[in-house]
Amino acid sequence: MSALIETLDVRKAYGEFVALDGVSLAIAEGEIVSIVGPNGAGKTTLVNLLTGLAAPTSGSVRFKGEDIAGVGPVVLARRGMARAFQLVHVFPSLTVAQTIAVAVVSRTGKAMSLLAAIGSDAAVNARVREVAEIFGLERKLHTQSRFLSQGEKKLLDIASAFALAPEVILLDEPTSGVSSADKHGLMRNVIDSARKAGVKSIILVEHDMDLVAEYSSRIVALQSGRVLADRAPADFFADPQIVAAIVGKRVGRLAKDAH
Amino acid sequence: MRTALIVAALAVLLALPSVMKPYYVTLVLPALAYAIALLGFNLLFGYAGLLSFGHALFVAIGAYGAAVLSSRMGVKSFEVILLVSAAAAVSAAIPVALLAVRYVKIFFGILTLAFSMLFHSFLFKFYDLTGGDTGIRVLRPSLLGRDFASLDKTAFLVGPFYYYCVALLVVLGFLMWRLVHSPFGLHLVASRENRRKSEYLGVRVRFIRLIAFAISAFYGAVGGVILAINTGQADPELAYWTHSGELVFMTVLGGFASFMGPLVGAFTFVFLKSELMGATQYWRFWLGAILLAIVVLFPRGLVGLGQELWARARKQ
């Protein structure tokens, strides 16, 4: 399988400080890859490179075969990559429907329609409703985003990213701020929706190792700017050295499995 | 409800020349001019979230365009004057915008102020070209090819010219309405609400701001042409920064968060200023005090106030 998105021996240095030191990573269609590692390991830098926010000091980053060094979020959104953030971003005075519509407009290339009426565009409205239903937001379609609960805002954030119909979606700690009871539900919802929406690969940045173990097809562990491990969950958690480095001592299912 | 109000207002406007003294009707002309200019200004301010403190630049370009074309180049057609002046304004807008849309907030305001003052100093100092502080005369144009030579200046202004300008306001207003309710308008508002998130959703923020800026320049110039034909003169003070300040004042007076706000603001301001000027030599003080009151007490302007009162009345 050829890689949908990949980094080839990327190095990123900020002056003297080397954030990433030769990271090669390939993500193919159908994969759900989790990027894990302690703070300072280089996760944020890697994510910024993968999403075109920064250009590598050396090495290359490719999306669908094209170099995307530093192209920026707008271009990538149009090429088929979406990103949802840890900290929730909304458009305070726009409704749920309008928020999702922003993405749909970008996707369908209608942004330069200066005189068409967005409110009565049947195709856009249908798509907006479709996406809202996937995330259970259809009853709040005409509520302004600032009046949504924190959880609903989070869902809207992810939903609007989905509305871009991306091929790759990068989720930055999607369950942070979500109560433990809801975390699994949200993850399942997101992954199912992704499949339905035609998303081909998911990149997950997560600290919650339960979720990582449960939903990833592959785990990439970073440490000090290098790839420590790049394996399927079963192999990953079977290796006590890796577990100790990334997970530390844990009481729970993982620790029991590892032993 | 809103449609009823608009139709009523339109009817009043159309009836005015028949019922009011020409003096009052000639006051409505600048209000129409500013209403059009502010439609453009508020696209930038209310919808895109960019406060330009140099918008008078485009009004001035419109005015001087009309002046140069009519009195120095012998162009008589109002339509040609409108199009050429507006084109000049849009051409000027593009380099300014390219520079300014990199920034937001205060830096955008200062940049636009600098450009308008640059134009002002050019107009003021280069006497031979621009007439210096006296400015340039603006001659009466022909409307749709017709001269109306039998009408004297006032009759022309409160007659055919007046109705033409009302029509312009209606047409340009309609176009602006469509624009702000279009996908483009949605992206513009998204870019104002959260620039970063909108980029992640594929909004080409800088590009649409540039387009919005150019459109606002077009509207500003049309307003400037009307103003200049009304007074018969294009003068450099049209480009001074305090004139830009008045444009912002009018918009906020009416209410920048609504489509109709700027229109209400334009009419209110023109009449308010005229009444105050007639009542006291310290009219600037009172205008300033009113602006202060709006900023502190009624930030959503007259339209916002109206909406609130209406909502309260409905509850009872």
Place this chain on the structure above:
Amino acid sequence: MTAFFDILIGGVFHAAVLFLVAAGLQLVFGVQKIVNLACGSFYALGAYFGISAVNWAIAAGMPPALFLPVLVASGLVVGMIGPAIEVLLLTVYERDEAFQLLLTFALVLMFQDILRFFWGANPQQLGDLVMSYGKVAVGAVQVPTYNVLVIGASIAIAAGLGAFLKRTRFGRILRATAENREMALALGVNVRWIYASVFTLGTMLGTVGGALVVPTAAASLDMPVELVVEAFAVVVIGGLGSMRGALAGALIVGLMRAAAISWYAELEILSIYVVVIAVLVFRPAGLFGKPAE
């Protein structure tokens, strides 16, 4: 050669006064993030009040030679309107910057007529008082001593401000509040008091600047709106929020103006704006500032 020195001293004198106003602007922007369009109004207020103060003092028997300290004192006194104005600003601190600009613009309009009310529409001046300080030799030229004194005063104030900001406790607290207001609040800083003090200081810099300029120029009702134009040029060239920027910008604008006036009068203010725009194209942050994007 004499012409060159004349231009130089004239330009530096103008720069000295501009620096005071710009420093006031930068302080207020740096700490409170407010761009004060009414800075020109304070400048004019200082000018008019200074003239009145000197005239009263002379009528009361003061020897004309003491007019300089009277000017400075009057500038400081009238700067005490600072706290009152700052209270008004309270209503817009947390809100969109547009409202801050509009509030200060409202003040510009109001001050226009306040000045007119108290001092009338005709320009006012101090006559030949400046000559009572005589002239002094700078290099090969005779220069009015007054100008040299003002330049010296301005340098002293610049140095004083710099030392104040860098070395005193209050100065450090000021800079901390400018960097991070929430943090300063959390650390127990009385931010209200800081804001009031900074604004008053900024106002006084403006009023003293206006007072110092009147021996050499008339006070007129055009001053408030015209000074804003130059002050903003200074601040853009130097970089918003930077004191060093205020100094550099003031020197550039002052010297350019002096050169342009004597060389090709039409170019005067135009040249300044060309420089402003060039700075914005090539170095958008100004010489010493940081733009927000």
